[in-house]
Amino acid sequence: MFPDFVKRGFGWLQETVSGQAQYALLTVLAAGPLPKHVAFVMDGNRRYARRQHQAVSQGHSDGFAALRRVLEICMHLNIHCVSAYAFAIENFKRSPEEVDALMTLAEEKLVEIAQHGELLDEYGVRLNVLGKTELLPSRVQAAIRKAEEMTRHNDRAILNLCMPYASRDEMTSAIQSTVREAIRSESNHVEITEKDLDAHMMTSMVGSPPVDILVRTSGVKRLSDYLVWQCCEDTQIQFSECYWPDFGLWDFLPILLDYQRKVWAAS
Known part of the structure; x- marks a missing residue:
């Protein structure tokens, strides 16, 4: 039987192409060049809910269900690192009801990972929560520590949940840490380089490679202060029109094919 996550992702294509052919398509895709690190701006949850006449919390x-689906696709394709923008520092300015619902959801999903981490364990995925976590409620911080510890032994792949996160905050913290380290060295000649700053970025400290593809859903075309340092000159930025909860393999497939085309063209 073909995996459920593939069936959901292909949409109408699964109606005309057999499961075996779909699996063959993924196998062919995996034989070509694939990114080591894909980052997602999971945008459109609220608009998706309004379109479905549902509560924003739904x-x-x-x-979150879409994140699990996409993570499984990435792991199936041996993409080493996935980063997801789960909550921006700026999001604390939203209504107290929405923020509280998001915090409760985050706690529930982190507890779920700690108790039933089959997907992360199956693919050897280590979870990192990156951001100014001291701003989160204590109950969420406790859930983060437990979930991170539960996956600490995994070393085949990485999942970075960025929450609460902002690139400007990350870069400011990296500069402060680099300067403090230079002062402690008591050297007469201190030269801070790009390499020094990069080593103090949150993604670098957990072993993440540079971002190869940054995907933003919902049709909005901006970075929203996400992984700005990590999106170097080789990062391919892709915008998808669909809302994040709808994002699946059929939406991801052309992005990966475009990545392969550009890699082959550059070689």
């Missing part, structure tokens, strides 16, 4: 819940 849109965020469906968004």
Whole structure:
């Protein structure tokens, strides 16, 4: 039987192409060049919920389900690192009801990972929560520590949940840490380089490679202060029109094919 996550992702294509042919398509895709690190701006949860005449909290819940689906696709393709923008520092400015619902959802999903982490264990995925976590409620911080510890032994792949996160905050913290380290060295000649700053970025400290593809859903075309340092000159930025809860393999496939085309063209 073909995996359920593939069936959901192909949409109408599965109606005309057999499961075996779909599996063959993924196998062919995996034989070509694939990114080591894909980052997602999971945008459109609220608009998705309004379109479905649902509560905003349901849109965020469906968004977490989409993250699990996309993570499984990435692991099936041996993509080493996935980063997801789960909550921006700026999001604390949203209504107290929505923020509280998001915090409760985050706690529930982190507890679920700690108790039933079959997907992460199956693919050897280590979970990292990156951001200014001291801003989160203590109950969420406790759930983060437990989930991170539960996956600490995994070393085949990485999942970075960025929450609460902002690139400007990350870069400011990296500069502060680099300067403090230079002062402690008591050297007469201190030269801070790009390499020094990069080593203090949150993604670098957990072993993440540079971002190869940055995907933003919902048709909005901006970075929203996400992984700005990590999106170097080789990063391919892709915008998808669909809302994040709807994002699946059929939406991801052309992005990966475009990545392969550009890699082959550059070689």
